[in-house]
Amino acid sequence: MAASVRHLLKPWTPSLCLMRWSRYNPYYLDPDPSKDARVPESELSPEEKELQELKTVSPIKAALSSDTSSAFNDPLISKFINMMMHDGNKILARGIMTQTLETIKRKQVEKYHKSPAAKREEIECNPYTVFHQALENCKPIIGLASVQKGGKSYQVPVPLTDNRRRFLAMKWLITECRDNKHRRTHMYEKLSQELLAAFTNEGNVVKRKHDLHKMAEANRAYAHYRWW
Amino acid sequence: SSTDGPKSAHFDICSKNLKYKFSENAFNTNILKRHSGQYYTLPPTHIQKLFPYGLPPRFQLQIKTFNEGCVMVRPPALELISYLKRADYSKPPLRYVLYGDIGTGKTMSLCHALHYCYSQGWLIVHVPDAHLWVKNCKELLPSSSRPSRFDQPIQASQWLKNFKITNERFLSKVQLERYVWTKRESTEKGQPLGELIDQGVNRMKSSSDVVGAVLRELRLQAGGATEGEGAFKLAVAVDGVNALWGKTSLKKEDRTMCEPEELTLIHNLRKMMKNNWSGGAILTALSQTGSVFKPRSAYLPSELLGEEGFDNMEPFVPVSVSNYNEKEFESCYLYYLDRNWLQHPHSRSEEGKKELIFLSNKNPSILERLCAFL
Numbered sequence: 275m276a277a278s279v280r281h282l283l284k285p286w287t288p289s290l291c292l293m294r295w296s297r298y299n300p301y302y303l304d305p306d307p308s309k310d311a312r313v314p315e316s317e318l319s320p321e322e323k324e325l326q327e328l329k330t331v332s333p334i335k336a337a338l339s340s341d342t343s344s345a346f347n348d349p350l351i352s353k354f355i356n357m358m359m360h361d362g363n364k365i366l367a368r369g370i371m372t373q374t375l376e377t378i379k380r381k382q383v384e385k386y387h388k389s390p391a392a393k394r395e396e397i398e399c400n401p402y403t404v405f406h407q408a409l410e411n412c413k414p415i416i417g418l419a420s421v422q423k424g425g426k427s428y429q430v431p432v433p434l435t436d437n438r439r440r441f442l443a444m445k446w447l448i449t450e451c452r453d454n455k456h457r458r459t460h461m462y463e464k465l466s467q468e469l470l471a472a473f474t475n476e477g478n479v480v481k482r483k484h485d486l487h488k489m490a491e492a493n494r495a496y497a498h499y500r501w502w
Numbered sequence: 503s504s505t506d507g508p509k510s511a512h513f514d515i516c517s518k519n520l521k522y523k524f525s526e527n528a529f530n531t532n533i534l535k536r537h538s539g540q541y542y543t544l545p546p547t548h549i550q551k552l553f554p555y556g557l558p559p560r561f562q563l564q565i566k567t568f569n570e571g572c573v574m575v576r577p578p579a580l581e582l583i584s585y586l587k588r589a590d591y592s593k594p595p596l597r598y599v600l601y602g603d604i605g606t607g608k609t610m611s612l613c614h615a616l617h618y619c620y621s622q623g624w625l626i627v628h629v630p631d632a633h634l635w636v637k638n639c640k641e642l643l644p645s646s647s648r649p650s651r652f653d654q655p656i657q658a659s660q661w662l663k664n665f666k667i668t669n670e671r672f673l674s675k676v677q678l679e680r681y682v683w684t685k686r687e688s689t690e691k692g693q694p695l696g697e698l699i700d701q702g703v704n705r706m707k708s709s710s711d712v713v714g715a716v717l718r719e720l721r722l723q724a725g726g727a728t729e730g731e732g733a734f735k736l737a738v739a740v741d742g743v744n745a746l747w748g749k750t751s752l753k754k755e756d757r758t759m760c761e762p763e764e765l766t767l768i769h770n771l772r773k774m775m776k777n778n779w780s781g782g783a784i785l786t787a788l789s790q791t792g793s794v795f796k797p798r799s800a801y802l803p804s805e806l807l808g809e810e811g812f813d814n815m816e817p818f819v820p821v822s823v824s825n826y827n828e829k830e831f832e833s834c835y836l837y838y839l840d841r842n843w844l845q846h847p848h849s850r851s852e853e854g855k856k857e858l859i860f861l862s863n864k865n866p867s868i869l870e871r872l873c874a875f876l
Contacts, residue, residue: 344848344857345848345853345854346846346848346849346854346857346876372874372875373875375875376874376875379843379845379874379875380563380567383567383568383841383842383843384566384567384569386842387567387568387569387841387842388569399842399845400845400846401845401875402845402846
């Protein structure tokens with residue numbers, strides 16, 4: 275392994291124009307589009323100082339065209355839009371996402387204006403917090419993996435990485451809205467209903483998460499089949 | 503003015519001037535130039551009666567969400583209202599044409615001026631979108647009365663129903679002429695207007711002709727009686743006037759394109775646009791968004807009306823509608839903050855506001871769509 279890494283670290287000049295989808299060398303850094311004010315040197319810890327120096331010296335990957343430097347840019351929402359996208363139609367996927375956020379906000383603000391002053395504090399009108407919280411409520415904690423032992427395959431409870439959990443939550447939301455709803459409703463309507471339900475821990479997606487947890491709990495006996 | 507949402511220091515000072523609530527009896531008469539930029543609340547009863555269908559769809563959504571209908575007072579509407587106040591109604595009606603780029607607020611200004619007319623007790627003839635009469639008509643019947651014309655029963659009966667809701671007070675007006683619909687049905691001289699409208703709503707086949715008859719009656723009677731009972735002023739409001747003289751996207755049965763003159767509804771509306779009657783005003787607005795076969799960059803009267811339309815509408819009073827200026831943008835921004843509409847924390851900061859100005863170029867409709875998901 276050391277030999278292959280050393281091969282990559284040999285003197286290499288960036289004379290070629292690298293496209294986003296080719297494999298980058300591991301020492302390429304991710305682009306950071308945020309416009310955060312530069313913290314003066316004295317307040318940085320030694321590791322952060324090293325990181326800053328690395329940024330000035332090492333090459334950086336090309337930025338995605340969907341990333342903006344404005345504070346309205348949200349990586350979770352971008353990821354969700356990419357997952358909803360079909361045949362590369364990003365415009366349509368982004369339109370559906372903005373319509374979903376608008377619908378969520380409209381429902382909540384309508385509720386806000388019609389309720390008495392005492393109950394107004396509890397109603398969450400910000401569609402971004404609703405989305406984040408709903409996604410959190412849909413993420414499973416533990417998953418199942420299929421392990422073959424003695425000719426038979428068992429469903430073994432397994433810890434999941436953060437990326438996998440986020441992916442599963444988004445995937446379940448999208449498939450639930452695509453398959454199990456009435457065919458004549460728009461996608462943004464279906465999504466907004468599911469998200470608002472997940473925000474209060476109700477609805478089919480949260481039920482699916484709970485079913486997965488129950489299966490994992492039921493298969494506890496096979497937990498020691500996992501060797502990683 | 504009511505403020506229940508989150509507040510910041512500068513917002514508190516401005517919010518006192520944000521909404522001016524007029525008393526019941528003084529609608530719109532006391533509106534002055536210094537109120538420009540402030541929001542005027544439309545009373546819910548008036549919205550139900552006057553605008554069951556006439557407001558832009560996104561504004562209707564906004565009314566539903568905020569639980570109130572607030573219109574910003576802007577210079578074009580103020581100009582229109584001042585002309586309406588000072589016009590001489592014994593002379594033929596003046597034609598006002600609102601024109602401007604897409605999304606600048608022509609329909610909203612028209613509705614504002616129309617509300618002024620309604621609150622003064624005028625009779626309202628409101629065509630919310632003339633483009634709906636020249637495209638996408640499912641049923642196009644050959645006319646029962648004249649051989650070369652085509653009827654649109656659904657659109658005509660829908661319009662008659664809405665006319666009835668708006669002008670309930672005037673339904674007992676006496677009419678003049680005798681109209682014959684079929685061999686057995688006719689409306690006699692001296693019957694109230696309400697019966698004529700019921701005739702049109704119930705008998706779909708002759709509803710387009712009923713619309714023509716109603717318009718003719720109103721034209722004859724508007725300038726008739728001077729004072730006392732029976733005197734009324736007529737406000738004709740048409741949104742998307744360029745549809746009357748443009749092309750249609752409807753086809754006849756032999757697959758040739760239909761001309762606008764061949765449609766009964768359009769023909770009667772064109773007669774209404776002429777100023778050979780007296781005792782009212784004609785308020786119109788151009789519209790490119792619903793128009794057929796017109797490029798998106800066209801917004802001037804000469805481009806959208808075409809030669810024929812311009813000659814027919816001339817002479818008219820043009821009123822230009824443009825994007826928000828800084829004060830109006832501030833007012834709109836504060837209104838959204840007040841109604842708890844701008845939720846994203848960055849949009850409430852100074853930098854976010856600058857971004858909104860940049861992205862929307864202070865265009866009212868684009869700003870509304872941006873703030874919808876932020």
